[in-house]
Amino acid sequence: MDGVSLGLGVVSAVLQSYAAVTSAYDVYLSVKEFPSTFRELRTAFMVERYRLEQWGNQMLSDVQQQRVEQGEHNKALWKLFQAVFDAMWDAFQESNKTLDNYGNIAGVSKGEDMSDLELLESMQLSVKSPPKRSVVGLARTIKFVVRDKKKMQQLVKELCHWNDSLDKMTSKLEQESARRRLRVKFSTGNVDQLQELQAAAALLQHRDLEEMASARTVIEKGYYKEEALGPPVQGGPVQSDATSPGNDFRLEMNQLEWQGLPFMTDQTRASATYKGESIIVDWRLCRDDSWRRQNPKAFRQRTESLTKVLNSDLKALNCGVLHCIGYLDQTTTVTGYAFKAPPDTKPGQKPVTLHQLLSNITKPSEVPDLGDRFELAKALVSTVFEILNLGWLHKNIQPKNVLFWPKPGTTELNLSKPYLVGFDISRPNHPGEVSEKPLADPDDDIYRHPLYRAHGSHSFLASYDMYSLGIMLFEIGIWRNVGYQGQRRSSRPNLETHNSDPQFIEKVVMNGPVMDLKRHMGIRYRDAVMACMSQELDGVWDPKREFESREARLQCFQAEVQARVVDAIAVCSA
Helix, strand or coil: CHHHHHECCCCCCCHHHHHHHHHHHHHHHHHCCHHHCCCCHHHHHHHHHHHHHHHHHHHCCCCHHHHCCCCCHHHHHHHHHHHHHHHHHHHHHHHHHHHHHHHHHHCCCCCCCCHHHHHHHCCCCCCCCCCHHHHHHHHHHHHHHHCCCCHHHHHHHHHHHHHHHHHCCCCCCHHHHHHHHHHHHHHHCCCHHHHHHHHHHHCCHHHHHHHHHHHHHHHHHHHHHHHHCCCCCCCCCCCCCCCCCCCCCCCCCCCCEEEECCCCCCCCCEEEECCEEEEEEECCCCCHHHHHHCHHHHHHHHHHHHHHHCCCCCCHHHHCCEEEEEEECCCCEEEEEECCCCCCCCCCCCEEEEHHHHCCCCCCCHHCCCCHHHHHHHHHHHHHEEEEEEEECCCCCCCCHHEHHHHHCCCECCCCCCCCCCCCCCCCCCCCCCCCCCCCCHHHHHHHCCCCCCCCCCCCHHHHHHHHHHHHHHHHCCCHHHHHHHHHCCCCCCCCCCCCCCCHHHHHHHHCCHHHHHHHHCCHHHHHHHHHHHHHHHHHCCHHHCCCHHHHHHHHHHHHHHHHHHHHHHHHCC
């Protein structure tokens, strides 16, 4: 047999086996009546089915098939695919003998020479024209199978194992991209579904899904509690804070040993120690505190929710945020979040902000290596992406809110581990949620979307956070503060503009410098920055698409951000 014929045989066998396994998954998922006591098992099957589907879309594409058929691809690898699919099929067969049982009920007899795949095909489980008797009979059989919880757990864990094996045949970058798609797919605002996902992820040891589901559950529950508290009656008394939400994370000012003044040091940040550990306190301020004064219970609930989320373990999400140990009250309307410094940080060691690094360059040798800047960009993009996928809006992304500490045992800053803080006006991404404005400052407003700067009335959107991130990515590429763009010497005509101009970025940065980024960072990086700053991502939230559900639009938005920004920057290297 020549190479081409052999390639055709391998491709045909793998595709048939893949189709058989995905059909077997669909057999289980066609049964709606999973026992209510372990609905998480149905979610577990959905997770593994989606993992397999995504893997197939990538590894069994037409291009990959052609390479094998033409002898240009490693046929041995495809034979491994076949072996894994055979193992998956055996797992389904060994678990419940569904096909034989179904044949007896539905009257489909299995001939001696008929393979399991042929039997499955004879059931005609096509979505176009499924025989009613076959579907009913199959469902009747599966109903008994899915009531055996131990057997179902064993089956889905084995399927997870084989999916892991398939993933290991892809690159690290492809694996990370697949995990992001998985998290986007199963992120939802439905608390019941989140709790089922959390249980399923724990069973299958998908730590990232488990952390995401746990954190988003806290956010969604907090939102509904905040909504239930409601605004005060028009003309009625202001809410009393006497019965605030639980104060498990509330700290008193005298519990911390302050280093210098506790208030308003380094903008809105202060340093302290708590139980012998270094603490950074970010004070929660806003331009207009009327909502906080009139709705102290709702304000406290929002503070509690964010504290619980930031107190969670989010390492598996590659989310660069500090561990929050609690919150403090300076006044009724000013609250501070207390964050632990990173591990191995020397006592009293203060962080350095990205703003400081970008503003203090005096000579070219002080610009970090290209590889270090790429790693910094990847870390920030991943953090913002995951925060948005949790259903939370940061609303104040800028270099002053990106912190660095030195690498353990050195004085060199660890640029690959930036920590995003400044959650002072952040909120859940829910329609109708009260959206507080930040303190007005021209140097800070430059990082905000044109429709949200100054006294704009537009409600904050997830794409506005990406716009802010895009400006920071531009700064990382040229390694200087974006405000200097209007001050540099250039052969271009001088533009009469200032940082306070809402169109500063469009008039100055987008008018040339951002296109030059290709020379410094490459075309992929430049295009990713353009995707953020061009405001094209706003289109997902166009009022004309209001007929789509909020979850559908968020998933669409996250998918576009992943494709155009996260995955694009992930492949950048020096």
